[in-house]
Amino acid sequence: MQKHWNLLLAVLFSWTLTSCTPDSPQKFFEQAVLNTNLVNDFDPKTFGKSLEQYTIEYPNVPASKKKGNEAQEVVNMKVLSVERALKNIKALSATDDETKAIKENSIALFETVLPVYKNEYLQYAKLCDQKGPADQKAALLDKIEQNYAPKVYELLDALYQKGKVYAEKNNINVNWGRN
Secondary structure (H helix, E strand, C coil): CHHHHHHHHHHHHHHHHHHCCCCCHHHHHHHHCHHHHHHCCCCHHHHHHHHHHCCCCCCCCHHHCCCCCHHHHHHHHHHHHHHHHHHHHHHCCCCCHHHHHHHHHHHHHHHHHHHHHHHHHHHHHHHHHCCCCHHHHHHHHHHHHHHCHHHHHHHHHHHHHHHHHHHHHCCCCCCCCCC
């Protein structure tokens, strides 16, 4: 019986040590900053046009025949990806003020976009799949552009600024692709 307790204590001790180990700077950066590539297409003009493309059928091209839910499937996959990224970001260890600020900024970004994908973009996708009225689709994209996009861009820019400093400080080689 004593051997079992010793083994159990050893396992619990090693689990405690590994669960308290901070994430490497590279892993932290990848999860909290680079994962923003999942929402880089948040722009209504970009994502809206992309969703429209999934619904196009071409005459005399049987392979282009649609089931009627293609755009919705794209949005649902986006939601799952954003939810997974958010879960991973929340699980990151933030060991100082810098990593705490990056983590909080990243969480705020993903928590801001997630309901928009689940609501407005899913509504838009349904309209695309159903070949809905152009004015209704335009109204949804305008709503996203006016009500949500400014906050998303603000959070993205703030996160990139923090991420650039963090990457430089931790010798993480990054090609930002935007200023």
